[in-house]
Amino acid sequence: MRIGEAAKRAGVSVRALRYYEEQGLLTSERSRGGQREYDEAAVDRVRFFQQLYAAGLPSRRIAELLPCVDTGTTTGEQRAMLTAERARIQQRVDELNAALARLDELIAAAEARRA
Structure with a gap:
């Protein structure tokens, strides 16, 4: 899905998705036209980020947690x-x-x- 749809489904702004990518928290594929494309898992991942931000965790701390989330170890x-x-x-x-x-x-x- 394109960035606008992913942002809408995750309940964040397009700018937030770009920020998450800049911080290394989120990745996207690029279409032939250079547009960002996200899979369904990206929506859940962004919602998780939002929960952690709401709990007071900075993006640096979230980045430290991602290996735990991704590997389960x-x-x-x-x-x-x-x-x-x-x-x-x-x-x-x-x-x-x-x-x-x-x-x-x-x-x-x-x-x-x-x-």
Whole structure:
């Protein structure tokens, strides 16, 4: 599929796909006319990148993770990095859950006063 369709299906901009290629995170084939062509797996890969970006991982860290994703194997150093990133994300999730709980308390208190 061409770059515009891949971007649309992945929910990102065409510029984002070009950036991922510049960073070495994504590859494409070229048509005879020089246009980028992506396979179906590229869409899933970009969605995965978006999840990792949303979790706060920079493109440099994502690039370090790709060999693990592609091969399903890790070195001790990669496992340590994955474990550290997981712990960081879990801490953020815990903080967000605490914020949700507090908001729920405030909403419940406001509803009780209204009744």
